[in-house]
Amino acid sequence: MSLKGTIIFDILGTCFSLNKPRQALVALGAPAHTLELWFAQTLRDAFALSHAGHYQPLRQILAAELPRSLAVIGVETTEQQRSQVLDIFTQLELQTGALIAFNQLQSDGWRLIALTNGGEESTRKLLQQSNALPFFDRILSCDAIEKTKPHPDVYALAKRESRDEVWLIAAHAWDVMGAAMAGLQTAFITSSEKAYLGVYPQPTIVAVDLGDAANQIIEWVSPQQQ
Structure with a gap:
């Protein structure tokens, strides 16, 4: 595949x-x-x-x-x-349906990367104790470059570890904005903030949860691939 x-x-x-x-x-x-x-x-x-x-x-x-x-x-x-x-x-718990979404995307041929304002080791432990670590190829922390999202350098760090079409999935409008400004495709999850911000560049897709985001991305046909 x-x-x-x-x-x-x-x-x-x-x-x-x-x-x-x-x-x-x-x-x-x-x-x-x-x-x-x-x-x-x-x-x-x-x-x-x-x-x-x-x-x-x-x-x-x-x-x-x-x-x-x-x-x-x-x-x-x-x-x-x-x-x-x-x-x-x-001791945080995965969002409902997260493991299913990770598996769907990986099975569909997508490479998964974690990008966090939190620490790399603490993120690794969270993913490991939630049985999600095997789905992720890399864990990237803002600690590595000492700049927080949504600084462009953070998304540049992630893009250097990525290939082909690159998406960011986030439940924070400011994070989606930063990724969009950096040229990524974006999925905004509405579960927390409910609505996106009109003054930001709009997300590629809007989803209610991780499962919905995964399904929409799998169905998405990039204009560059047409």
Whole structure:
């Protein structure tokens, strides 16, 4: 079977659900939307540090942001409680249907690559404990070049490891935007953010979940291949 191209997957929030840390925050007395506040502030400050030339690994920023996010909503916690919430990021679960989607794409001749703002080793462990690691040829972390997505250099890193037609699948509009600006085909998954942003370059396809994205990509006929 000939290879059709490369599918690049975002990891946190796309391949892996953030429901476990959400539940841990709720158990501390925080409202359910605290997870979105915490994660959004973490990404904002990760982007800011990267843009300012002082990159920091994502886990360090998650740890720094957590007490501030909880203070904003008026929830008091101990350092031990916050540490337990952070540790849950090592126990994330795959999104429903993820393994089926990975298998469909691989069986159809696509090469799969993970591209994450998280750490390479932590991502490898998540994929391994979820029985998903064999589907992925490479795991690429922004730590390798000390720049966060959606910097063009991150997608250039992934493109150097790719061949033929290249897609990015992500549940974050800003990630899809960055990939589109870098010349990739893109699939936006609506499960988290619900709607795409009108000021961004539009995604190639819009899907409700990983399975839907896989099916649409398999059915897609690239204009370059016509």
